[in-house]
Amino acid sequence: MSMHRHESGAQNVQSSVNMTSQKGKKQISVIIPVYNDAEVLPELHRRLRAVLDDLAVQSEIIFIDDGSTDKSVSVLLSLQISDPAIQVIELTRNFGQPNAISAGLGEARGDLIILMDSDLQDRPEDIPLLITAMERDKTQMAIARWSDRRDGGLKVWASQLFNKIANKITSIQVVPRTRVFRAMQREIVDELLKSAEKTATPLSLLCWMGFDYSVVDLVRDERFAGSSGYTFVKMLKLSLDRIFSYSLFPIRIASILGIILGFVSLFLAIYFTVQKLFLMKVVPGWTSIVVIMLFLLGMNFIFMGIIGEYLGRIYIETKDRPNYVIRKIYRGDHDD
DSSP states (O other): OOOOEEEEEGGGSOSSOOHHHHTTOOOEEEEEEESSOTTTHHHHHHHHHHHHHHHTSOEEEEEEEOSOSSSHHHHHHHHHHHOTTEEEEEESSOOOHHHHHHHHHHHOOOSEEEEOOSSSSSOGGGHHHHHHHHHHHTOSEEEEEESOOOSOHHHHHHHHHHHHHHHHHSSOOOOTTEEEEEEEEHHHHHHHHTOOOSSSOHHHHHHHHTOOEEEEEEOOOOOSSSOOOOOHHHHHHHHHHHHHHHOOHHHHHHHHHHHHHHHHHHHHHHHHHHHHHTSOOOOOOSHHHHHHHHHHHHHHHHHHHHHHHHHHHHHHHHHTOOSOOEEEEEOSSSOO
16 A cells, blocks of 8 residues: 655645534544643643534543652543543553553544643644545544754654664654654544554554555644653663664674675685795784674674664563553443
């Protein structure tokens, strides 16, 4: 299945959704992973509720608490009292944002699914822009692309570098400056839930599946409160997961380098043999030998590490261990 991208600026997108077409939809599900965001949740819900009310369609808001250590769950349950459309999924511990998203997708019942972060950098008021882009372009998904980023220079540079490398050597192409915020049709979620893969993130799988999508340029707000949980280490891990899950390039590079080093070693062996037997020259010192041995030893460890990454993923997949564990689901207007 081929993948086509339709790009648009936010200023060219209508600010309201075609309600005639939207009334035919049964429900919108908004999925929001939460981790220590108790300060943000009331304002997030207020703004999100206003947007969903303007759309005039049935909706549900699914919050997935990813092992928060603050009062996030208590805040969500208090909000649920006044808004029974809120569903709260409480995980037993912190499993990471990708797995929290998977938990939400598994419970979503809507015909249209919205994914967004909980820190209000994703603006609820932009949801109609994503939906309108899907309708206009007749695509199955619309993804927000940030027209600006206020992160630190090193973080931005590292993110861009990882994305370029991953796009070059994997079978999937991720649009630069995109994250979680997107709208997608039910058929995409149904296909995604069929995947039993443990080591791939849902966002990477969405790219791999190849459905048509639109790209909408939006401005990303500052965090409403708190600090970002996306550290450099987490970004590196996600990038490596994407590379090792969708590409054999690293192990092929290891094989090619192994062949090259083999020829270099053979050439040096012939060269030193000729020096010894015919020119009666003895190689002075052991510096060159030590350097070569250390180099080959280092390359050997790199190759073993690459092979270990693939074997480790096979090991994880064969154990069939769940990516997350749900402690409890607090349902609002749905039956238990």
